[in-house]
Amino acid sequence: MNIFFHFGRYFLLMKRAFGKPEKISIYRDRVFEEMYILGVGSLGIVAIISVFIGAVITIQSAFSFSNPLVPIYAVGVAMRDSMILEFAPTIVSLILAGKIGSSIASEIGTMRVSEQIDALEIMGINSAGFLILPKIIAAVFFNPILTIFSMFLGILGGYIFGLMAGVVTDYEYIYGITYQFIPYDVTYALIKSAVFAFIMASVPAYHGYYTRGGALEVGQSSTKGVVYSFILILAFDLILTQLLLV
């Protein structure tokens, strides 16, 4: 199987997924359902990870900046920038790609091998649109929200644990995180997170949709879906950083 085959088939599938919906009202309900599953269902894991990573980044930067020439508020600056530019959009997306990517691939893959997709097709329903489009819309809408959520909690986690560990003071941390703040960084992060959301929903959906065989192959599709999402997210991280920041 060569890469061009997969690219071609992926784009054809996306073209079908974005075809005209049979019934708008049903698609709308499906989008809300997916938002609940993919978005609301991920709040917990994003919260936990963000708080801890925020704490770790703060404490680590404090140790590496222990040079007396570097002002202590630099900890806040470093913390803010790594959280907003990279951690919240990229790492959170990678974690979510693992979580929701495997569930999307295995859900659609199971529907394929148990002929549920055939059953949809026989009813005259565009199965790609019905199954994949609501997931993409839900992910692209929700991932930026989760990213903002992650930024806040990360910075909050850094603040609380930084103070508890005694590596920064209240004043220095807050001065640091507001020091020369560039609002465009947040826009950049949100654009990234929307693109990553598209990848983490569509790539596993593609692998699930073209599963052949049985339970074993569903597992393999789910692994492939996650691995390729990771690779693509990281590749697009690089591309978007070049395009948007440099």
Next chain:
Amino acid sequence: MIQINNISKSFKGRNIVSDISFTFETGKTNMIIGESGSGKTTLIRCMVGLNDPDSGDVLFDGRAFYELDFMGKKEIRKDIGMLFQGGALFDSQTVEQNVVFPLSMLTNLSESEKRDRANFCLKRVNLNNANKLYPSELSGGMKKRVAIARAIAVQPKYLFCDEPNSGLDPKTAIVIDNLIKEITEEYMITTIVITHDMNSVIEIGEKIMFIYKGEKWWEGSKEEILQTENKEVCDFVYATKFMKTLKSKFQ
């Protein structure tokens, strides 16, 4: 009426369906019988476009399916009800939602009309009080019956049933067989039933095609099938001791 002309299909160089032509008649239960692995499921999948045949064409009341574009095929599919061999129920939906689903997608009925229609269909397959259960909570035979209810919910013009009564007890199997025959005659639909079960062949079969190793080996009526001398057909029909005893009694 569904006409198929010279349908062939191979997988990885192995011929699974070889050059089959047949006419499935309206208002009759047309049956496809044959050994396991003879290509029955593959043939009907080729008829509805779930597998693309290597050659041949399929005419739904004169409309050539494979000459239609995507939208045209979709229109024909809206007239098709299909029971899959494995049921293919939607796991994430309850029994009632499964049956209501095609109604929601394809009709403009109100919620209560849809529910009434679903309950009517579920009753016809002898399923009461299972509306709120999920497919994982059903027995194999119950799944089959829900799948039949879903296939007939939208009142299809063409009904494909892949082994409708495998996994059912003899009593329920007859109920399902008769249901299929009744709706076929009542609504004048073109029904195609795949089966292994000689009982249902005798119960409801009107026009029968016997497939052997992917080829159409024999066709005829149920009266004819009991009299044919064709070796492969006889091996199939009289495979069970029951049928053998029956035959010797008659002779």
